[in-house]
Amino acid sequence: xxxxxxxxxxxxxxxxxxxxxxxxxxxxxxxxxxxxxxxxxxxxxxxxxxxxxxxxxxxxxxxxxxxxxxxxxxxxxxxxxxxxxxxxxxxxxxxxxxxxxxxxxxxxxxxxxxxxxxxxxxxxxxxxxxxxxxxxxxxxxxxxxxxxxxxxxxxxxxxxxxxxxxxxxxxxxxxxxxxxxxxxxxxxxxxxxxxxxxxxxxxxxxxxxxxxxxxxxxxxxxxxxxxxxxxxxxxxxxxxxxxxxxxxxxxxxxxxxxxxxxxxxxxxxxxxxxxxxxxxxxxxxxxxxxxxxxxxxxxxxxxxxxxxxxxxxxxxxxxxxxxxxxxxxxxxxxxxxxxxxxxxxxxxxxxxxxxxxxxxxxxxxxx
Numbered sequence: 001x002x003x004x005x006x007x008x009x010x011x012x013x014x015x016x017x018x019x020x021x022x023x024x025x026x027x028x029x030x031x032x033x034x035x036x037x038x039x040x041x042x043x044x045x046x047x048x049x050x051x052x053x054x055x056x057x058x059x060x061x062x063x064x065x066x067x068x069x070x071x072x073x074x075x076x077x078x079x080x081x082x083x084x085x086x087x088x089x090x091x092x093x094x095x096x097x098x099x100x101x102x103x104x105x106x107x108x109x110x111x112x113x114x115x116x117x118x119x120x121x122x123x124x125x126x127x128x129x130x131x132x133x134x135x136x137x138x139x140x141x142x143x144x145x146x147x148x149x150x151x152x153x154x155x156x157x158x159x160x161x162x163x164x165x166x167x168x169x170x171x172x173x174x175x176x177x178x179x180x181x182x183x184x185x186x187x188x189x190x191x192x193x194x195x196x197x198x199x200x201x202x203x204x205x206x207x208x209x210x211x212x213x214x215x216x217x218x219x220x221x222x223x224x225x226x227x228x229x230x231x232x233x234x235x236x237x238x239x240x241x242x243x244x245x246x247x248x249x250x251x252x253x254x255x256x257x258x259x260x261x262x263x264x265x266x267x268x269x270x271x272x273x274x275x276x277x278x279x280x281x282x283x284x285x286x287x288x289x290x291x292x293x294x295x296x297x298x299x300x301x302x303x304x305x306x307x308x309x310x311x312x313x314x315x316x317x318x319x320x321x322x323x324x325x326x327x328x329x330x331x332x333x334x335x336x337x338x339x340x341x342x343x344x345x346x347x348x349x350x351x352x353x354x355x356x357x358x359x360x361x362x363x364x365x366x367x
Contacts, residue, residue, distance in 0.1 A: 002027060002028055003027070003028060004025065004026065004027045004028075004032075005025075005026045005027075005366070006023050006024070006025050006026070007023065007024050007026070007043070007045055007333070007335060007366070008022070008023045008039045008041040008043070009021075009023075009039070009041040009042070009043030009044060009045045009335065009338070010041075010042075010043070010044050010045065010338065010349050011023075011024060011034060011045045011325060012044070012045065012046045012047065012306075012325060012349060012350060013034055013324075013325050013326070014324055014325065014326050015307075015311055015324050015326065017303055017306060017307060017311075017324070017350060019348075019349060019350070020034075020036050021036060021037070021038055021039065022034065022035050022036040022037045022039070023035055023037060023039070024045055024325060024331075024333065026331040026333075026366060029330060029331055030328065030329070030330060030331060031325060031326060031327055031328065031329050031330070031331050032327065033327065034325060034326070034327060042337070042338035042339040042344075043335050043336065043337065043338055043363065044335070044336040044337075044338045044343070044349045044352075044353070045325065045333060045334075045335055045336075046310075046325070046333070046334050046335075046336060046349070046353060047310045047311070047322075047323060047324050047325050047332060047333065047334075048116055048117060048118035048119075048310070048322075048332040048333060048334050048365060048367060049115075049116050049117045049118070049287040049309050049310060049313070050117070050118070050119045050120070050274065050309070050310060050312075050313025050314050050317065050319065050322065050323060051112060051117045051119070051120040051121070051275075051276055051277055051285060051287060051313070052120075052121055052247040052274035052275060052276045052312075052313040052316055052317060053121060053123070053226050053247040053249055053274075053276025053277070053278055054108075054120050054121065054122045054123070054276055054277055054278065054279075054280070054285060055089075055122065055123050055125070055278060055279045055280065055281075056104075056105045056108040056109070056120075056122055056134070056137075056280050056285070057093055057101060057104075057105060057122075057124060057125055057126065057130060057133075057134075057280075058089045058092070058093065058279050058280055058281035059104035059105050059107060059108045059280040059281075060092060060093070060096050060100060060101060060104040061088070061089060061092045061281045062280060062281055063281070063282075064081070064088060064281060066081070066255070066256075067080070076255070076256055076257035078208070078209050078256040078257065078258060079209070081256065081281075081282075082256075082279065083178070083182060084125075084178050084182055089125075089279070089281060090125065093125055093126060093130075098129065098133060101133050102133050102136045102137045103137075105133065105134060105137035105138075106137040106138075106141075108280050108285050109137055109138055109141050109143060109145075110141070111284065111285050111286070112143060112285045113141065113142070113143055113365065113367075114359055114362075115284075115285065115286040115287065115288065115359040115362075116286075116287065116288075116334045116359065116362055116365065117143070117285065117286075117287060118142075118143060118144060118322065118332040118365070118367045119143065119144035119145075119146070119313070119314070119317065119319060119322060119332070120143070120144075120145060120146070120276075120285075121146035121148060121173075121176075121203075121247075121276070121317050122134060122145065122146065122147060122148060122176075123148050123150070123176035123203070123226075124147055124148060124149045124150070124172070124176070125150060126152060127149070127150070127151055127152030127153075127164060127168070128149070128152075128164065128167050128168055128171065129152075130149060130150075130152075131147050131149040131168060131171050131172050132171065134147050135147065135171065142367045143367070144319065144322070146173045146174075146201075146317055147171070147172040147173055148172060148173065148174050148175060148176030148201065148203055149168040149169075149171070149172040149174075149175060149176070150168070150175060150176055150177055150178070151164045151165060151168065151191070152164070154183045154184065154187050155184075158190065161187065161190065161191075162190065162194060165190075165191055165194045165195075166194065169194065169195065169198045169200050172200070173200060173201055174195060174200035174201030174202060174203065174223070175191055175195050175200065175201070175202050175203070176203045176204070176226075177191065177202075177203070177204045177205070178204075178205055179204065179205045179206060179208065179209075179213040179217070180204065180206065180213040180216035180217045180220070181212060181213040181216070185216060185219075188204075188220055189220065192220045192221065192222075196221075201223045201224060201318075202220065202221075202222050202223050202224075203222060203223060203224035203225070203226060204217050204220065204222050204224075204225065204226065205217075205225075205226045205227055206218075206222075206225050206226065206227060206228055206231075207225075207227055207228040207229055207230045207231045207235065208226075208227040208228075208229050208230070208253070208256075208258050209229075209230070209258055210230050211230040211231060211232060211235065214228070214230075214231060214235050218238060218239070218242070218244075222244065223244075223245075224244070224245055224246075224247065224316055225239065225244055225245070225246045225247070226246075226247050226249070226276070227247075227248065227249060227253065227258070227261065228246055228248070228261055228262075228266070229248075229253050229258045229259050229260070229261045230258075230259065231261075231262060231266075233265065236262065236265055236266055236269045236271065237269060239266075239269070239271055240269035240270050240271050244271070245271065245272040245273070245274065245312075245315065245316040246266055246271055246272070246273050246274070246316075247273075247274045247275065247276045247316060248261045248263055248266075248273060248274075248275055248276075249261075249275070249276050249277065249278035249290075250263075250275075250290060250293045250294060250297070250298070251277065251278070251282075251283045251289060251290060251293060252276075252277070252278035252279060252282055252283055254293075255282050255283065256282065260297075260298070263294065263298055263300060264298065264299075264300065267300075267304065272312055272315055272316060273308055273312060274308055274309075274312040274313040274315070274316045274317075275287065275290050275291075275294070275308050275309045275312075275313065277290060286359060287309050288357050288358060288359065290309065291305050291306065291309055291353070291354045291355075291357070292354065292355060292356070294308070294354075295351075295354050295355050296355065302348070302350050302351040302354040302355065303350050305354050306350050306353065306354055310323045310324065311323035311324050331366050331367070332366075332367050333365065333366040333367070334362050334364075334365045334366075335362070335363045335364050335365070335366070336353065336357065336361045336362055336363065337361055337362075337363050340360070340361050342356060342357075342358055342360075342361055343356070343357070343361050
């Protein structure tokens with residue numbers, strides 16, 4: 001049976017995020033028509049967010065102690081928190097029962113849906129079992145989940161490692177590795193070769209704490225780079241020349257003390273830049289605070305920020321029919337209450353969503 005729905009309001013339309021007054025006709029989950037017409041609705045019709053980099057496994061360890069407090073400030077230690085194999089996150093994940101892990105991840109998936117996110121890409125630790133846990137957590141939820149697994153033991157014999165990689169690639173969309181300084185390069189090269197053979201995504205952290213792993217990461221010919229907080233002009237030029245996309249995680253970089261990623265410089269080089277919330281142990285999965293920081297702290301133009309959190313997220317994850325409200329695209333739409341106490345009086349819907357939008361402004365999602 002055909003299902004059809006028409007929604008009215010102020011529409012953020014197309015890849016340029018144009019503002020039009022009108023209606024969106026949705027039939028069988030696909031946008032069939034967008035038309036301009038005057039109406040009395042105060043609602044804002046916007047594309048849903050794409051959270052391009054998460055670690056939702058550490059939902060079991062929210063808001064740990066970040067470091068020693070000295071003169072009212074916390075001295076943060078990124079490696080002690082998240083570096084494999086002995087960082088706090090990995091210690092906790094290794095001793096967390098499977099069902100408890102699944103339940104914690106499901107909480108984060110539900111939170112994404114409540115905060116306007118329709119798709120996410122997760123770096124899933126724990127080998128095949130970790131990928132299966134994410135699969136179980138996402139089951140029954142209307143959200144697109146890109147699973148990027150990684151082997152449980154990088155030091156295993158070559159044959160054992162390659163068998164595990166093959167199993168991972170059968171149940172995931174690719175591999176998501178920690179930095180090139182954390183794993184033997186020969187092992188990374190084997191993993192990359194297997195991923196390329198299966199035509200799956202190979203993503204890797206680079207330049208988060210320092211730039212010493214950027215060159216090594218680039219030598220692996222990755223499909224996606226995460227962070228690049230410490231990238232310099234020469235690094236960005238090479239990344240741009242190779243047309244490699246990047247995901248930045250501003251809140252995560254601030255809370256770990258990694259610093260401020262050079263987002264403006266990335267954009268000026270023509271790099272496709274998407275946004276992720278990173279570790280749930282450090283930040284919520286909501287994209288609203290990421291946008292607010294990119295606008296108010298980084299000083300980026302609001303339309304560009306919104307595009308990074310929607311259309312560019314879809315682009316880096318290969319979601320060709322998501323990320324914007326456009327005819328023939330999938331209907332991945334959030335409807336915000338333009339008459340809420342928070343949004344009433346807005347002059348520019350995009351700036352309003354980016355600078356002050358909150359989850360409680362969302363009336364509904366169509367996904």
